[in-house]
Amino acid sequence: KNEVEQSPQNLTAQEGEFITINCSYSVGISALHWLQQHPGGGIVSLFMLSSGKKKHGRLIATINIQEKHSSLHITASHPRDSAVYICAAPPSGSARQLTFGSGTQLTVLP
Amino acid sequence: GAGVSQSPSNKVTEKGKDVELRCDPISGHTALYWYRQRLGQGLEFLIYFQGNSAPDKSGLPSDRFSAERTGESVSTLTIQRTQQEDSAVYLCASSLVSRTGANYGYTFGSGTRLTVV
Numbered sequence: 001k002n003e004v005e006q007s008p009q010n011l012t013a014q015e016g017e018f019i020t021i022n023c024s025y026s027v028g029i030s031a032l033h034w035l036q037q038h039p040g041g042g043i044v045s046l047f048m049l050s051s052g053k054k055k056h057g058r059l060i061a062t063i064n065i066q067e068k069h070s071s072l073h074i075t076a077s078h079p080r081d082s083a084v085y086i087c088a089a090p091p092s093g094s095a096r097q098l099t100f101g102s103g104t105q106l107t108v109l110p
Numbered sequence: 111g112a113g114v115s116q117s118p119s120n121k122v123t124e125k126g127k128d129v130e131l132r133c134d135p136i137s138g139h140t141a142l143y144w145y146r147q148r149l150g151q152g153l154e155f156l157i158y159f160q161g162n163s164a165p166d167k168s169g170l171p172s173d174r175f176s177a178e179r180t181g182e183s184v185s186t187l188t189i190q191r192t193q194q195e196d197s198a199v200y201l202c203a204s205s206l207v208s209r210t211g212a213n214y215g216y217t218f219g220s221g222t223r224l225t226v227v
Contacts, residue, residue: 042221043221045216045217097155
């Protein structure tokens with residue numbers, strides 16, 4: 001069992017829809033990362049959060065430490081949001097390498 | 111620099127040749143990570159540097175892979191006698207790790223796409 005699990009694996013939405021991607025983890029963590037990977041491979045770090053909620057533009061990330069669950073929301077989705085979204089976490093008490101979820105392939109249709 | 115810089119962005123090499131990939135982290139970031147992503151697969155950890163501590167090499171897949179970092183500056187990942195299965199995107203990331211172990215500003219480079227033919 002992967003220590004970091006994401007769902008869904010694939011998601012297709014119509015432009016304008018509200019999107020939610022979920023991430024559950026089984027390890028104790030100090031913080032959780034949400035990453036975006038566009039075709040061509042470049043990775044952008046969207047959020048790092050250890051509690052509560054963060055917002056950047058149309059992106060919102062929330063985390064519930066007790067339930068070991070995080071969600072990434074995209075409001076008013078747009079075709080340019082099409083990418084792979086990956087959640088990742090370092091083991092608790094460690095700044096070491098991230099454990100990655102398998103990613104969610106999001107496709108937003110015009 | 112403003113971001114994590116990797117070079118080259120693309121590299122095509124013949125099987126059996128050695129390659130060097132470079133990562134220039136964000137200035138002041140104490141931690142540097144190398145990851146690999148093969149086509150259609152997830153990210154794999156390769157190696158982690160933190161300050162002047164001994165690196166965590168537990169993710170290196172074979173002794174053909176090695177990496178160096180001097181202090182908190184540039185790192186090079188070297189693959190000797192490349193094989194076709196080494197073809198992948200090699201990603202570098204850096205972050206600032208506090209004395210309490212908190213991790214700040216985790217930033218990825220844009221990667222080096224390595225193709226072994």
